[in-house]
Amino acid sequence: MTNPPPVARRTRFRLLLSAFIALVLAIPLPVVYSTNIAHAQEVRPRRSIIDFIFGTRRRKPQVMRPVAEPPRKKRPHKSVVRAGSSIVKVEPPTIQKRPDAKKVLVVGDFMASALADGLTAAVEEDPGLAIEKGADGSSGLVRTDHLDWPTTLEAKIGELKPALVVIMIGANDRQQMSVAGKKEKFRSEAWNTEYEKRIEAFIGVTTKNKIPLIWTGLPAFQSPSLSADAATLNNLYRSKVEMAGGTFIDIWDGFADENGKFIASGSDVNGQPVRLRGSDGLSLTKAGKRKMAFYLEKDIRRLTGNDEIANLIRLDSSNLPLEGITPQSTITKIERIAPISFLDPELDGSKALLDSNLVPKTSGISPRDLLIEKGETGPAPEGRVDDFQWKKAEKPAG
Structure with a gap:
């Protein structure tokens, strides 16, 4: 029996190899998925014999998307107090109206x-x-x-x-x-x-x-x-x-x-x-x-006539911080004035300052007037925290 020529043998080998390759490609490749869905992981396919012969085919990596858990409904907070084995619901305190409200x-x-x-x-x-x-x-x-x-x-x-x-x-x-x-x-x-x-x-x-x-x-x-x-x-x-x-x-x-x-x-x-x-x-x-x-x-x-701040201290002529000031007195150097009320105690809609008649008449220039009219700031009173003036030491007598 004569052997087939080399050309025929190569042709037969190529046909068998092509049939084998087609059969292998027809078989689906198994894919391994990660069981952990909390983090996205890459899917890696198995390598077959074809990959070893012809090289690995490049595929786009498949990424498993994380599955978002549905938001949990928050239950309304209830103020409760345990009294022994029972739970007592605490109601917010209510303000009772006065009898003369x-x-x-x-x-x-x-x-x-x-x-x-x-x-x-x-x-x-x-x-x-x-x-x-x-x-x-x-x-x-x-x-x-x-x-x-x-x-x-x-x-x-x-x-x-x-x-x-x-x-x-x-x-x-x-x-x-x-x-x-x-x-x-x-x-x-x-x-x-x-x-x-x-x-x-x-x-x-x-x-x-x-x-x-x-x-x-x-x-x-x-x-x-x-x-x-x-x-x-x-x-x-x-x-x-x-x-x-x-x-x-x-x-x-x-x-x-x-x-x-x-x-x-x-x-x-x-x-x-x-x-x-x-x-x-x-x-x-x-x-x-x-x-x-x-x-x-x-x-x-x-x-x-319901004053919301009933406990506010009202200022009158008997409890003013500056004592000894009369309307006729004159001050040449203004450093302080009597305080005024933040409210209208009588609720009469008046725009006049409280005890404005007790504010003394002045002949000097206040720090405000000095700043607005001349753009200057007056010297700080002696002993105040912003008094930075150096004082000359007094020479001893004799």
């Missing part, structure tokens, strides 16, 4: 109800003020068949004896009114005339009982037409309240943008951005109620 009666519609909630939160830590909510959400000055506010307010004043009355009303009054048995359209001439009379009658109840009054204006609303009508009603309220000697509080800017248009979100009493209004464009959130009350706090304390 001044009562502030808040009346009106659903906006007045929100205002009362905000004022309650505002004076929560003040034992000298108590908020009485007397609002009716569906009421107004148009539908007297639902609620006659002058008569109702008279009864509430006789029952509660408030020190101050706060009114907020008008959001339900954009409707026709019955005048002398005839239906009048909203904002018609007859409607305006009758509505002004009802405002005066409402205010007259507080005037007759000699009780201070705060009338709170309406804020902007999501509806442009409702906002326009609210602005018109605010003008009526302001003119009538100020004519009767009451206080009108305008809160419009706190719930509108720089153009006076409605905003749903804005800054709260701490300057933080929050949601102020509800999704209906009418109601107020908790932050919105608190912000509305913020506009009234100062006037409420002024009108009720």
Whole structure:
């Protein structure tokens, strides 16, 4: 038997080798994955015989992405105290109102109800003020068949004896009114005339009982037409309240943008951005109620005479630090003056300094005048910490 020629043997070897290579390439290579998914690791495939013959094929390294654990929900912290084997829930301490606390009666519609909630939160830590909510959400000055506010307010004043009355009303009054048995359209001439009379009658109840009054204006609303009508009603309220000697509080800017248009979100009493209004464009959130009350706090304390810093030492002629100073005395070298009060103790709105009549008349130039007029600083008084002047040693006598 003759051997095949060398060319035929090489051809047969190449065919067998090609078939073997094709068979090996058809078999999938096993891949080893790391079981630790907390850190991304590179996947390294096994090397086959083909890799040894023809070299390792370069592949892009596959990286396992870490699996992020879902965030855990934090449970609200509860203050608890263990008493033996049982757990007792501790409630935050509440400040009790004094028996002689001044009562502030808040009346009106659903906006007045929100205002009362905000004022309650505002004076929560003040034992000298108590908020009485007397609002009716569906009421107004148009539908007297639902609620006659002058008569109702008279009864509430006789029952509660408030020190101050706060009114907020008008959001339900954009409707026709019955005048002398005839239906009048909203904002018609007859409607305006009758509505002004009802405002005066409402205010007259507080005037007759000699009780201070705060009338709170309406804020902007999501509806442009409702906002326009609210602005018109605010003008009526302001003119009538100020004519009767009451206080009108305008809160419009706190719930509108720089153009006076409605905003749903804005800054709260701490300057933080929050949601102020509800999704209906009418109601107020908790932050919105608190912000509305913020506009009234100062006037409420002024009108009720409830001084927030009651323990502050008041300065008068008997306890001034500088003694022996009379209005007629003259000082040529000014170094100190009598202190002034940080507050207005009498709550009378006076802008005069406390005991300004005791401040002596001066003929010299104060350090302030010297700095402003000449741009110079006066020498430090002898012995003060900033007195850096060298003193000449006195020569001994003789």
